[in-house]
Amino acid sequence: MSEKRSYKKRKSLSCLNCRSRKVKCDRKVPCTACKDLKKESNPCIYEDVEEVRTVSTAVKNNSKTFDLSDIVYFKEYNDIRIFFGATSWKAMLQQTTNVIPPLGTILDQTNEEMKTLPLPERSKELPNDINIESFITYEKGIDAVGTFLRQNNTLTKCFNGSTLFEYLNEVVTKQNVNKEAHNTKISIVLSLIALSNFYNDERPDYSVIVASKAYLYKKDIRPTLPTLTALVLLYECRKYDCNLDFPECIAFDQSLFSTTISIALTVGIHRNVSQLYPNDASLVVSLNNMWKFLMFEDALRSFQKGSQPLINDAYVTNETLLLERSRYTKFILMFRKLNYQINSCTMSSNVNLDGALAELEDMISELPPDMSFEDEILRMLLYSYAQSLTMMRYLKTRTENTRYPAFRYSLLLYKFSKALFLRITGQNHKSRPNKYFHEIKDLMPSEAICCLRMFWKPNLMFRPMYFGCSIWLRMKSKLASCT
Structure with a gap:
């Protein structure tokens, strides 16, 4: 029986544009076909596609997945039973104290210290224009x-x-x-x-x-x-x-x-409301904003509680979100994707944290240097999610390479949270801020001092990560109220 002869596939010399269009390429730089099509935005690229596929496959295969099904927290209070999943900070702290027992003692001591801190005094005299009650x-x-x-x-x-x-x-x-x-x-x-x-x-x-x-x-x-x-x-x-x-x-x-x-x-505000209310432009804008607001809240709540989003994906790909490809919209879609991946009951045992972190870092890199208030909110939420992912990875591996990113994102989250709250409670803000913001603002210096002090203690290297995020743990629900 004769063996089937195998032939080595000849390496293609055409550029990627001509290869995809299946036309003849003269192999100039740029080639004539690309010149005729005026491909300035997608210029001639000569590349070995098989080599690229090999590298992509290797990266995909070498990305380590993690079992996050054990990062949960079950709160029992009298007859109340509440479950928190992997992305919730309650579940994260519970897992941290399990993996690093000394942190449980540190956490208890920190909570006791915070209870003794005096609350700032607030004048009871309110201007007439804001005394709504x-x-x-x-x-x-x-x-x-x-x-x-x-x-x-x-x-x-x-x-x-x-x-x-x-x-x-x-x-x-x-x-x-x-x-x-x-x-x-x-x-x-x-x-x-x-x-x-x-x-x-x-x-x-x-x-x-x-x-x-x-x-x-x-x-x-x-x-x-x-x-x-x-x-x-x-x-x-x-x-x-x-x-x-x-x-x-x-x-x-x-x-x-x-x-x-x-x-x-x-x-029906998840549909194309411009067709439902064709004669009311202001109402259309308002309903579109309300739907995006509910989408944002759903994504944020699922992250805070470690649960699946309530709104089904079939309602997400509506015209409102697809037409407005802003950072706000992109953030909603990405948050939903990560929440489904990490908090899913069927997928939580095989989560690619490196890939999820890469998506977050890509979006962080797209934020402009001169940020609006909305961009600052998005930046802090992105860093919050990145800190959670790096924290999960560190708890699963306990290596030096994974500890540093978790510590780095913790300090960055603390830095940007401080900057945002100073902006909210600054002198330029016309409204009278909630006293909670004043409390956080007054705690900032003491938290920073504790963070720097504990950083140099070898046996407590993990403590500054907690101090860097303890503020975020206390203010997360309040921050959601400002978005």
């Missing part, structure tokens, strides 16, 4: 909302631009109130609550909280745009009223956000 009547409440609607520049930093207020203009205008709109009163009340909490750091009356819960759990919630606005306003209110670290708040917050997503999908 003084507007207790319905008519004065309308005037108060109208006043703040004319201060969109001030409110941009805490309510993600025009997401809420442009649509609220549909309910409360400068002239009158559209009393025919459903849930008009609840929209006004919730907006006042949210604004009051942000400016004055005051909790609303418990009867209002009970009323808002009753509103959420009503079985006859109508899928209308004012209803959706009221739910989003209530969600904003909960950010300032209740920290997600408290177990009793998580269940209600999860129900609230799930209901908001359900109403949003029911009224």
Whole structure:
């Protein structure tokens, strides 16, 4: 039986453009075919494709995968049971204390030290123009909302631009109130609550909280745009009223956000709303912003809790996100991709952390040198995710090569977090910041001193990484409120 003769494939000498178009190449630099097509943006490239494929395959095969299924945290509080996945800082700290037992003692000592730190004093005298809780009547409440609607520049930093207020203009205008709109009163009340909490750091009356819960759990919630606005306003209110670290708040917050997503999908803001509302340009812009806001919150919440995003991927590839390829949109899509990969029950045992970190670093490199406020928010969230990934990798390998990147991202995260909070609480910010920001601002120097002091102790090399991120652990939910 004769053996089949194998022939060595001849190396191609054509450029990549001619090779892909399957045309003859004269092998000039640039070749005639590329000159005729004016390929300035994609010039002639002579390259051995097989060699490139070999290198790409080698990189893919040599990328080490990690089993992250054991990085979990299960919180039990009375009869409450809450699960946190790999990307959650609760799960990360739990795994860290398991792998590095001395860190558990360090963590307890640090928490005790923080409890003894004095809180900064705050003057109780408030300017009349921001004392929102003084507007207790319905008519004065309308005037108060109208006043703040004319201060969109001030409110941009805490309510993600025009997401809420442009649509609220549909309910409360400068002239009158559209009393025919459903849930008009609840929209006004919730907006006042949210604004009051942000400016004055005051909790609303418990009867209002009970009323808002009753509103959420009503079985006859109508899928209308004012209803959706009221739910989003209530969600904003909960950010300032209740920290997600408290177990009793998580269940209600999860129900609230799930209901908001359900109403949003029911009224169809995930579709091409320009076709649904062709004669209302301002409403189209507002609904598109609201959908991007919900997408962003969904991606951020899944990262903070270590869970899967609530919004299915089938709703992500809509026209709104595809047409606007901004850094904000790209960030949402990448965050969702990483959350699905790392927090998935089926994929968590085989996660390529190096590949995920490379995607984050690529996007970090695209950030401009002169950053807007939105870019600074994105940068800090990117560094937060990068710090989590490098931390996971270090806990799995415990090598010197993986320890340094985790420590580096920890310090960078601390640096950029400090810069962002100083910008929020700076003298140029017109609003009266929440006292929480003052507390963080006053803690910055002591945290930095502890970080530098502990860096030189050989047995506590991991401690500055915690100190560098302890602020981030305390402020993460508050920071989400400013996006």
